């Protein structure tokens with residue numbers, strides 16, 4: 001800093017301000033981050049220290065002077081009675097001690113104590129209670145005003161909507177941190193990855209995004225949670241933070257079990273140490289410890305700066321990082337055909353778990369990091385749950401190592417990949433045959449809201465696709481004729497994976513089980529679990545000792561594992577922790593040659609399971625091998641399961657036309673549109689032959705929909721699928737069971753009811769609207785004729801309706817319309 005000239009300092013301040021504003025915008029508005037919190041905090045620290053040296057360049061709206069967020073434009077806003085501030089933070093013990101010195105100096109004595117608890121990584125929320133009832137929930141916003149998100153917050157199960165008791169003040173406010181439990185976050189991301197959607201970066205961003213959603217029914221599904229840490233009000237009758245928290249706890253607010261009173265800064269440091277590792281066992285992500293001066297009067301005495309209290313500070317744990325070897329990169333294909341590269345790493349222990357894989361997002365990321373084969377990389381697991389590679393350790397790079405070349409063809413179906421202008425991800429364009437993409441379509445077809453065949457779960461469908469039984473929905477209806485073949489088919493799950501060259505890999509545990517005799521699968525699992533942090537080759541060596549100790553068929557078992565290890569070492573396959581190449585397992589069991597012919601290579605790339613290889617590859621195997629190879633197989637289809645599937649398939653033939661139409665998966669035809677179209681055209685053929693004008697005349701049909709309908713029916717294979725489905729007896733016409741209408745007063749009107757109605761239950765209003773010729777819609781869109789506004793209709797819904805110019809009428813007015 002000292003070597004900066006005044007001009008340079010000015011420029012640097014402007015530069016930092018701009019950067020920080022940008023990252024703040026991403027963080028608070030877009031719920032994403034492009035840099036780590038640590039990097040961000042360093043930028044801010046640099047800015048603050050420059051501004052201290054050059055106060056003449058400190059502007060009032062510098063990010064050092066303001067709380068980082070702002071309000072969004074989609075919610076009502078409300079003012080905070082007491083400003084919601086940020087917290088000062090530090091990563092070092094020295095600075096923590098310096099903070100303590102400032103407190104002592106500020107108070108003029110050392111007669112104070114601290115209140116400590118973990119710093120939860122979520123979103124700040126303020127709840128206002130009046131007469132014991134929750135009346136408003138507001139985000140922090142810019143500190144002065146925040147977004148009113150009451151409806152969304154009400155979906156959080158352990159937030160009390162009302163509190164009762166003798167000591168409840170008439171008016172009080174509680175503040176806390178809304179967070180997404182890590183388990184929930186993992187669940188959402190697993191789903192997203194399976195759907196080919198980009199994973200959410202971390203639970204904090206996910207929580208923040210969720211809280212700002214427009215539809216509180218989706219919020220309810222996300223299972224947010226909240227810890228409370230502050231009680232405010234004029235007559236709350238407490239004078240210490242410790243008492244306030246106990247009181248909140250008593251009133252039924254969820255407070256974190258981590259809180260503790262600490263006598264002095266030494267006790268605080270011990271607390272920090274105590275939680276350094278232990279915090280990873282909490283259900284929520286935490287990034288540090290918050291310490292607050294316990295006594296409220298002393299807090300007042302110390303006061304505030306423009307942005308932070310002087311009586312509290314956050315100590316943040318440095319994100320842990322570790323160096324490990326890159327083994328290989330595999331490529332996953334999502335249900336929309338999007339490709340995601342995944343780095344397979346040598347196992348390394350990080351932040352309480354063993355890391356073996358890290359997401360690389362896309363080709364740009366690999367390029368940005370400039371990763372070469374066999375590199376040593378730094379992995380970090382900070383706020384992010386999916387570990388990420390932060391950099392390559394160049395000193396460790398072997399001379400002549402080659403940069404990673406991105407795959408050009410789909411690892412699942414071999415099709416040349418495409419990358420659209422301006423998009424980061426590569427795509428497999430083979431939507432009709434690429435297995436994960438076929439899976440996505442069939443899952444939609446059988447899903448609850450479509451044909452509802454619940455005996456066909458994801459794994460079973462995947463098995464049917466992988467074995468070549470199913471590639472379109474119509475194939476499902478041929479299954480009854482092939483029933484006999486299905487018995488004993490492997491239901492694949494994650495026991496298989498593929499390497500970057502497309503070879504089939506199988507879980508190590510299965511391989512070891514098949515390679516040995518007399519050792520149970522459970523024993524092998526236990527052994528592997530106990531050696532989770534050991535690299536695979538070492539694991540295999542230790543397994544030899546394990547065989548020795550087990551005392552079971554020691555010589556034969558060791559011999560076979562030894563052969564397996566030596567073939568594995570010689571082979572040039574990718575390394576993937578926990579998985580081994582199927583061809584090597586086969587070779588070690590004497591079923592194929594070690595050096596693969598082109599024919600064999602082809603088989604191990606194109607077949608999807610061991611069963612498939614045994615039955616459909618055209619190879620001849622000895623009975624003895626076939627017997628042993630059974631131990632490699634996953635669970636198989638049993639008679640009962642097959643019967644359930646057949647029953648479900650048969651029953652689906654009775655599903656009405658609108659459901660069938662929805663199930664076809666024509667782009668832009670959702671449940672409601674399917675109903676609308678089925679109702680209008682009555683048969684699929686009339687829909688197919690409808691002219692653009694005819695379609696556009698229908699209230700609720702626009703250009704986009706018309707073009708996707710045209711597009712769908714222009715493809716021969718789609719017409720064939722429909723013909724086959726028809727011949728199997730699926731419903732492609734609306735059965736004319738002339739509904740006797742009560743009246744035609746609502747004819748053609750699209751209507752939605754929101755909030756609580758007094759005369760109708762949920763389903764009743766739908767029937768009622770329909771029985772008067774109206775169309776009931778399930779979401780707010782500009783096609784609605786009006787909305788019946790019930791009691792406590794969500795403010796966000798209301799705002800959206802108003803924005804779209806949809807008329808709102810009361811329940812009373814609605815009833816008058818009919819009578």
Ligand SMILES: NC(=O)c1ccc[n+]([C@@H]2O[C@H](COP(=O)([O-])OP(=O)(O)OC[C@H]3O[C@@H](n4cnc5c(N)ncnc54)[C@H](O)[C@@H]3O)[C@@H](O)[C@H]2O)c1
Nearest residue numbers: 023024027033035036037040086087118119120124229290
């Ligand atoms: N990576 C990025 O691009 C980026 C951008 C902007 C901000 N950030 C990060 O955001 C943080 C700055 O945000 P901030 O201003 O909200 O400050 P902060 O999150 O560091 O601290 C203030 C907040 O801590 C929360 N908190 C959690 N547990 C608490 C407890 N037990 N007691 C009291 N408060 C508790 C409260 O919600 C409070 O509003 C920094 O950590 C920064 O690294 C990162």
Ligand SMILES: [Zn+2]
Nearest residue numbers: 410413428434
């Ligand atoms: Zn493909």
